Amino acid sequence: MSGVRIPSCPIFFIKIINKLQVRKKVMQPLRGTRDVLPDEIFFWQYIQARASNILALANYHEIRTPMIESTSLFKRSIGNGTDIVNKEMYNFIDQGAREITLKPEGTASIARAFISNKLYQENTIKRLWYLSPMFRYERPQNGRQRQFHQLGIECIGSSNPMADVEVIRLAKSILDALECSNYRLEINSIGNLEERNKYKQSLINYLQRYTNDLDNDSQKKLYTNPLKILDSKNIKTQEILYNGPSLYNYLTASSKKHFETVCEYLSYLKINYTTNYNLVRGLDYYNYTAFEIKTNNTNNQNTICGGGRYDSLIKQLGGPDTPSVGWAIGVERLLLIIQEKLKLQKLTPIVYIATEDNFIRKEILEIIQLLEKRNISYELDFHNHSLQKQLKKADKMGVKACIILRSYEIMNKCITLKKLENSEQEQFSMSNINQLIQQLESIQKN
Ligand code: ATP
Numbered sequence: 001m002s003g004v005r006i007p008s009c010p011i012f013f014i015k016i017i018n019k020l021q022v023r024k025k026v027m028q029p030l031r032g033t034r035d036v037l038p039d040e041i042f043f044w045q046y047i048q049a050r051a052s053n054i055l056a057l058a059n060y061h062e063i064r065t066p067m068i069e070s071t072s073l074f075k076r077s078i079g080n081g082t083d084i085v086n087k088e089m090y091n092f093i094d095q096g097a098r099e100i101t102l103k104p105e106g107t108a109s110i111a112r113a114f115i116s117n118k119l120y121q122e123n124t125i126k127r128l129w130y131l132s133p134m135f136r137y138e139r140p141q142n143g144r145q146r147q148f149h150q151l152g153i154e155c156i157g158s159s160n161p162m163a164d165v166e167v168i169r170l171a172k173s174i175l176d177a178l179e180c181s182n183y184r185l186e187i188n189s190i191g192n193l194e195e196r197n198k199y200k201q202s203l204i205n206y207l208q209r210y211t212n213d214l215d216n217d218s219q220k221k222l223y224t225n226p227l228k229i230l231d232s233k234n235i236k237t238q239e240i241l242y243n244g245p246s247l248y249n250y251l252t253a254s255s256k257k258h259f260e261t262v263c264e265y266l267s268y269l270k271i272n273y274t275t276n277y278n279l280v281r282g283l284d285y286y287n288y289t290a291f292e293i294k295t296n297n298t299n300n301q302n303t304i305c306g307g308g309r310y311d312s313l314i315k316q317l318g319g320p321d322t323p324s325v326g327w328a329i330g331v332e333r334l335l336l337i338i339q340e341k342l343k344l345q346k347l348t349p350i351v352y353i354a355t356e357d358n359f360i361r362k363e364i365l366e367i368i369q370l371l372e373k374r375n376i377s378y379e380l381d382f383h384n385h386s387l388q389k390q391l392k393k394a395d396k397m398g399v400k401a402c403i404i405l406r407s408y409e410i411m412n413k414c415i416t417l418k419k420l421e422n423s424e425q426e427q428f429s430m431s432n433i434n435q436l437i438q439q440l441e442s443i444q445k446n
């Protein structure tokens with residue numbers, strides 16, 4: 001009889017079952033989102049600690065706004081013709097039929113918070129910072145996610161060019177403190193609304209002659225958001241733009257003066273910059289100064305920081321006339337650059353508590369309370385492993401010492417302390433656990 005010969009060996013079936021199990025769909029995070037695991041969290045805490053220290057010196061204070069806002073906030077501030085509002089927002093209708101959006105950026109929410117909480121009543125310049133997740137429905141790639149984080153600052157309440165200089169200087173100080181050095185600062189002035197509108201019209205008039213030669217994206221933007229065409233990476237489009245009108249020529253003397261003062265002070269501070277007359281930001285609320293900090297690393301997502309002045313945003317949202325300036329750094333993009341340079345500092349406990357037969361005695365609970373009081377980190381073994389195995393694990397973890405409790409210690413009313421550095425062991429009487437803690441404190445210091 002012909003047919004398929006099924007091997008009699010049960011291993012064959014075990015292998016098939018294993019394969020089927022592997023194929024079972026493992027739960028994954030949503031596309032464009034990812035988990036930050038404990039090994040990486042050190043970098044996040046480090047960035048936040050360094051940045052908040054520097055910002056505190058300049059009197060910047062942390063602000064936390066909600067993750068969700070009314071969709072209308074972003075439509076009114078970022079602008080209807082922008083990519084963020086048109087394509088990238090996570091919108092939903094809640095049970096109360098409200099249109100809600102997961103915040104795609106921080107400035108609009110802070111402007112709203114400034115108005116809602118009447119922060120203007122204090123009549124001082126408000127200097128604020130935030131580090132928060134943001135959400136944009138984009139095509140995920142290296143350095144571009146759907147949930148990402150921005151570290152941002154806002155200097156609210158001054159039209160002085162020195163405020164522009166202050167925020168740019170702080171961005172540099174933070175990047176330098178984080179050992180992110182291989183970057184360049186590009187700066188431009190996009191003037192005020194009136195100047196921009198005049199320029200927009202002449203840009204449209206010029207580009208209309210070349211509509212068919214423009215890249216597809218630029219063709220679409222010609223009537224919705226023509227300024228963004230300046231940003232196009234397409235070589236043909238850039239060639240066309242080269243002979244076109246320049247936004248700078250449409251700036252009035254006072255706009256130019258503001259820009260020149262910013263540049264002058266950046267030079268005075270020896271902050272290198274290049275003027276990029278084609279630099280426009282993707283959000284409608286910016287005016288006058290616009291800037292970006294780009295890494296020289298050759299990956300596509302090379303903008304790590306974007307910012308600028310937004311003098312009419314707060315008024316536009318119903319608040320008082322409050323000129324402001326700020327920026328946001330993409331934390332994931334920054335991490336990609338600095339992660340290799342920063343030494344990974346694994347947070348290993350100081351002491352490992354090993355017990356025989358996995359029997360957690362009351363004496364151990366007492367020791368643990370003392371360790372907590374004295375700020376000594378520990379890990380208590382919950383596995384049912386032999387003492388030998390526990391000690392091996394402690395060694396692998398890199399702890400400095402082991403507290404050992406076996407039947408020997410119970411019988412002799414003592415605790416053994418083993419230093420892993422030289423394998424020295426010392427016994428401490430249970431009636432004098434304080435001595436053991438003191439010893440651990442000195443081990444912790446070394
Ligand atoms: P890009 O041109 O790269 O899309 P953008 O102009 O949309 O940037 P901004 O809105 O100015 O970016 O945001 C400030 C910074 O936030 C960016 O420079 C970048 O570092 C970071 N960022 C923006 N979008 C993302 C994203 N989808 N994933 C990771 N980081 C992002």
Ligand code: MG
Nearest residue numbers: 083136138282
């Ligand atoms: Mg974008």
